[in-house]
Amino acid sequence: MPELPEVETIRRDLLERIIGKKISAVDVFEKKIIKSDRETFAKNLSGKSFSDIGRAGKLLFFALSDRRNFLLIHLKMTGQLIYVDGKGIIGGGHSLKAGEASMLEKIGGALPNKYTRLAIRFGRSGTLYFNDVRKFGYARIADGEELARIKEGLGIEPLTPVFTLDNFKKALAGKKKSIKARLLDQKFILGLGNIYVDEALFLSGINPKRKTDGLKNVEIKKLHTVIGGLIKKAIKYRGTTFSDYTDASGQKGNFSQFLQVYGRAGQSCPTCGTKILKIKEAGRGTHFCPRCQK
């Protein structure tokens, strides 16, 4: 469930910690997630460093110092990227608030643990661990051309200049699918997952079952504004932890306290007090207030 705000939090954390550090070794614990053989994968990384970290929606791409290749990482449902410095301190001493013991518990014990699929070692500086309970995530090498091709197939990115009302309208235009399904579709709008779609629709007063092409202009405008604000605020609070998500220091996100409907089925709507319903829409558990969302 890392969605845009969670992935962006990890990106910013890692930018401070791993840029320019030489990769000394690569341990692949689960071959499935690297999408190539171990030798090729390790050869592409060893001896190089990361010069930058970019993001498109929920996809991270680490630029390599060879100026040719990128390491693409997608966390899918349960992936975590956790950096441990040379002294064994999780997150490299940054933003450590809670006790380290509870943190270790949260990430499944000392690293590497049974869910660690990949470790990228930076000599004595530290190690980046990729944990993933369900093994849906991946880490693979791609060159600039391939990355460009992947980005071409993706939708508009919120929080960038292309996320104008006009472009948002175009991204929604002429589709009979429900607005919930449409907002989840990464070919049109990037970075929203189940949590933020439910929240955005609540904040916009739009029923998730509404057909996309039946939305009024004012509703699209509202939704556009809401999505921008919601994502900004969620990043500010370092994302939402519902079950597995942690930042690069193994810490939970703090946005959960602001969730209005997600995970609150049966509780009362914060606006009107009506019971929040949970239905299935677009193949996903969908939370909404039947009174506020028309």
Place this chain on the structure above:
DNA sequence: AAGATTGTTGCTTA
């Protein structure tokens, strides 16, 4: 103990 679970792809159906 069957059914549900956060993301995405690709197959099937219409």
Place this chain on the structure above:
DNA sequence: TTAAGCAACAATCT
């Protein structure tokens, strides 16, 4: 040809 719906991926939790 296109779009919508849904199983599959793997593991865990209820």
